[in-house]
Amino acid sequence: xxxxxxxxxxxxxxxxxxxxxxxxxxxxxxxxxxxxxxxxxxxxxxxxxxxxxxxxxxxxxxxxxxxxxxxxxxxxxxxxxxxxxxxxxxxxxxxxxxxxxxxxxxxxxxxxxxxxxxxxxxxxxxxxxxxxxxxxxxxxxxxxxxxxxxxxxxxxxxxxxxxxxxxxxxxxxxxxxxxxxxxxxxxxxxxxxxxxxxxxxxxxxx
Amino acid sequence: xxxxxxxxxxxxxxxxxxxxxxxxxxxxxxxxxxxxxxxxxxxxxxxxxxxxxxxxxxxxxxxxxxxxxxxxxxxxxxxxxxxxxxxxxxxxxxxxxxxxxxxxxxxxxxxxxxxxxxxxxxxxxxxxxxxxxxxxxxxxxxxxxxxxxxxxxxxxxxxxxxxxxxxxxxxxxxxxxxxxxxxxxxxxxxxxxxxxxxxxxxxxxx
Numbered sequence: 001x002x003x004x005x006x007x008x009x010x011x012x013x014x015x016x017x018x019x020x021x022x023x024x025x026x027x028x029x030x031x032x033x034x035x036x037x038x039x040x041x042x043x044x045x046x047x048x049x050x051x052x053x054x055x056x057x058x059x060x061x062x063x064x065x066x067x068x069x070x071x072x073x074x075x076x077x078x079x080x081x082x083x084x085x086x087x088x089x090x091x092x093x094x095x096x097x098x099x100x101x102x103x104x105x106x107x108x109x110x111x112x113x114x115x116x117x118x119x120x121x122x123x124x125x126x127x128x129x130x131x132x133x134x135x136x137x138x139x140x141x142x143x144x145x146x147x148x149x150x151x152x153x154x155x156x157x158x159x160x161x162x163x164x165x166x167x168x169x170x171x172x173x174x175x176x177x178x179x180x181x182x183x184x185x186x187x188x189x190x191x192x193x194x195x196x197x198x199x200x201x202x203x204x205x206x
Numbered sequence: 207x208x209x210x211x212x213x214x215x216x217x218x219x220x221x222x223x224x225x226x227x228x229x230x231x232x233x234x235x236x237x238x239x240x241x242x243x244x245x246x247x248x249x250x251x252x253x254x255x256x257x258x259x260x261x262x263x264x265x266x267x268x269x270x271x272x273x274x275x276x277x278x279x280x281x282x283x284x285x286x287x288x289x290x291x292x293x294x295x296x297x298x299x300x301x302x303x304x305x306x307x308x309x310x311x312x313x314x315x316x317x318x319x320x321x322x323x324x325x326x327x328x329x330x331x332x333x334x335x336x337x338x339x340x341x342x343x344x345x346x347x348x349x350x351x352x353x354x355x356x357x358x359x360x361x362x363x364x365x366x367x368x369x370x371x372x373x374x375x376x377x378x379x380x381x382x383x384x385x386x387x388x389x390x391x392x393x394x395x396x397x398x399x400x401x402x403x404x405x406x407x408x409x410x411x412x
Contacts, residue, residue, distance in 0.1 A: 100377060100378070106312060106313035107312035107313060134412050137412075139412035140412075141412055144391070168395050168398070168399075169395075169398065170391040170394060170395060171306060171391075171394060172306070175391060177387065178384070178387035178388050178390060178391050179388075179391070181383065181384035181387050181388065182384050182385075182387065182388035184384060185350070185376040185377075185381060185384050185385070186409060188376060188377060189374050189375075189376060189409060192374070192375065193374075193409060193411075194411065198411050198412065199409040199410060199411050199412065200409070200410055200412045201407065201408075201409060202407075202408060202410050203392060203395060203399060203405040203406070203407060204405060204406055204408050204410060205399075205400065205404050205405050206340050206343075206345035206346075206347055206404065206405065206406045
């Protein structure tokens with residue numbers, strides 16, 4: 001097993017769809033194994049359903065496609081099993097009570113909290129600015145990648161690139177703060193743009 | 207006098223060029239009055255050169271087109287004169303020693319520092335993600351606008367719109383943190399994109 005996607009929601013579907021299109025088989029795990037199996041069946045691919053109970057197993061890359069704070073809870077529960085693995089945090093820690101603030105402490109990102117919960121994992125932030133529907137639809141979006149391990153960043157960049165996306169490396173994991181921050185604005189701005197979450201953040205040549 | 211642009215550098219030139227194209231006369235002020243007069247002459251327009259010594263005068267809108275921390279120093283020096291005026295902070299408080307950090311305290315933005323220095327001004331953050339050359343060239347970029355005064359945000363949105371740009375309001379002035387944060391990543395990413403600062407951050411429909 002190479003790539004394990006944790007979660008069977010819209011983002012798991014979007015990322016799995018792109019990775020499979022790029023020739024990379026994925027496994028799906030969810031706390032509801034039936035939901036994982038359903039998504040795997042829907043994708044009509046090598047994806048196979050798993051439960052969360054067994055930990056990350058022999059996966060080399062673990063994509064935490066679950067909302068904040070479930071991402072850091074799973075990272076803590078799997079702390080030993082994640083040792084040395086490439087872990088991707090895609091979360092947007094939005095305070096849904098106000099929809100105007102981040103839920104993380106000031107000066108901290110969800111990705112850094114995941115790294116603190118699983119300190120021997122190689123944590124990368126990616127795919128937090130790409131809405132699920134656009135991923136599933138195959139739009140050639142920018143994928144911003146932050147992480148302290150350069151090899152890990154490059155591996156996710158290759159996966160993104162194989163999947164028809166444009167990787168943009170932005171440096172160390174601390175830059176997850178800016179990625180999570182701007183995506184809050186992107187989500188807020190949907191209302192005045194089209195209300196359909198059909199946009200992407202990008203660096204466009206003008 | 208309606209719009210006063212403080213500073214006579216590349217960003218002053220870019221913003222002045224767009225505003226003039228949109229039918230809005232501007233005045234230019236710089237601590238070097240000769241530099242202000244030269245830019246005004248270059249623009250071949252209603253722009254006239256001024257010195258900083260006289261304060262903001264009867265300008266209704268004051269664009270602080272100077273680098274951090276000069277923006278907050280001018281706001282402090284003009285504190286009384288800025289009372290009630292619409293003040294636009296365009297700065298990017300990058301720590302140029304590392305080119306990898308913001309120079310502002312954690313949980314604070316340059317725009318909020320400007321507002322603290324001139325507490326009776328109506329401070330708006332805008333034009334910090336639009337590179338000077340692209341403004342001067344007339345590219346139809348997104349202009350992200352944050353500010354606590356909704357009328358002030360709308361007025362800057364109209365100015366941007368008249369100038370051929372697309373305003374995107376992102377809410378209160380605290381969101382200058384996310385705007386300044388993401389622009390740090392944008393500036394950092396130039397090296398891997400094209401090294402020519404020819405890109406813009408935008409929300410594109412995909």
